[in-house]
Amino acid sequence: LRGIQHVLLASTVPEQQTSLIQKIVALAGTPIKQSLDKNTTLEELGVFDDKIQEISQYLKLTYNIVFDENKIPFLTVDTIQQIENSITKPAFKDEKGLSTFFTFVDADELVATTDFVCLPSLVNNSSMREDEFDATQTYLCIVPGMEGHHERFRLLCERLKLPAIVLQPGLDHLRETMQETAKRFVDVLLKKTQLQNNFYLLGYETGIAIALEMVALLEDRGLTGTLYCIGFAPDELKVELDEQLSEFASEEELQNAVARHMFTLMAGGDARGLGGLQAASTWAQKVELCVRTLLGRVPHSAQ
Structure with missing residues (x-):
């Protein structure tokens, strides 16, 4: 840019992507093949003890990953690739249409019959079953939106x-009003968590209105707490729904x-x-066709 010639075009050179296994082997000063089992x-790649501490420090300082140094030589290429996948930031995908609102279907259909699902956090490493619930702890209780799914x-x-x-x-409360759903959720919370004073609720999109009703019911019982609201407000969600579903000209x-869409989610794409599907004239016939086609391809029952 400081030369005597006029600059016609300047652009950045894309950074060459280097895999984690390549970085580790490079630290050890060992050549690597293009294809690896x-x-x-x-250890089989030539990473020996004199480089283990350096690799351990690199993983800790760069990726916040801590390994027992005695186990590092026995890490496989597959394990390192899994680690890399877990620390790589996923590319943002702007979903359109129904994918905006419905993204998951449980492989375990019985999960949908429980009152709530416990999710892993920094204080519990794995998902708890409902029968393992510890009522002595303080929980963040999340009220989902239209999708109704915990994932x-x-x-x-x-x-x-x-x-x-x-x-x-x-699955048994399809015609509940917002107030009825809020009351049912409050009854579940009081029974399962044994709330004594403070509560923490989070409402997501359409769940915000239900969470507000829950707050009113809990405060009527003398409890106080905090409500977090995330996602679209009700009027904004209606606009988003209209926009995402505008491509469909008829019912x-x-x-x-x-x-x-739901068939594809259940069948793994x-x-x-x-x-x-086009020949099925009623919604019941369309559902029946999907169920019959999915039999044997997914772990769900035909119920």
Whole structure:
């Protein structure tokens, strides 16, 4: 840029991507092959004891990963790739249409029948079952939005310094009013958590209105607490819904899209077998077609 010639075009050179295994082996000063067997260990790649401490410090300072130095030589290529996948920031994907609102289907259908789901946080390393619930702790109680699924909150809960539970809408309360849902959730909280004073609620999108009703009911019982509201406000959510669903010109198009989307989620992205969806004239027929096609392909029952 400081030369005597006129600059016609200047651009940055993309940084060459280097995998974690390449960085580790480079620290050890060992050449690496282009293709590696996933079961190959660092020791087999020529990473010896004199470099283990340096690699250990590199992982700790750069990625906040701590390993027993005695185990580092026996880390496999596959293990290191899994570590790299877990620390790599995922690329942001701007979802459109129904994917904006419905993103998960549980492999375990019985989970949907429980009153709530416990999610891992910084104070509990693994998901607890409902029968393992410790009522002596203070919990963040999450009221989900339209999707009604706990998985959307997993990443958020992993960073919390208190246990977290996600209240579930359930399958037997499809025609509940907002007030009825709030009362049912409050009854679950009082029974399971044995709330004595402070409560922490989080409402997400449509769950905000239910959470506000819950706060009123809890305060009527003399309890105080904190409510966090995240996501779209109710009026904003309506605008977003209208925008995302504007591509569907008729009720039937929307039904076909919903059936296809949920089928694809349950089948792991495989939409084969839905050729007769257009011919099904009613919603019940569309659901029946999807269920029959999914039999044997997913662990769910036909109920």
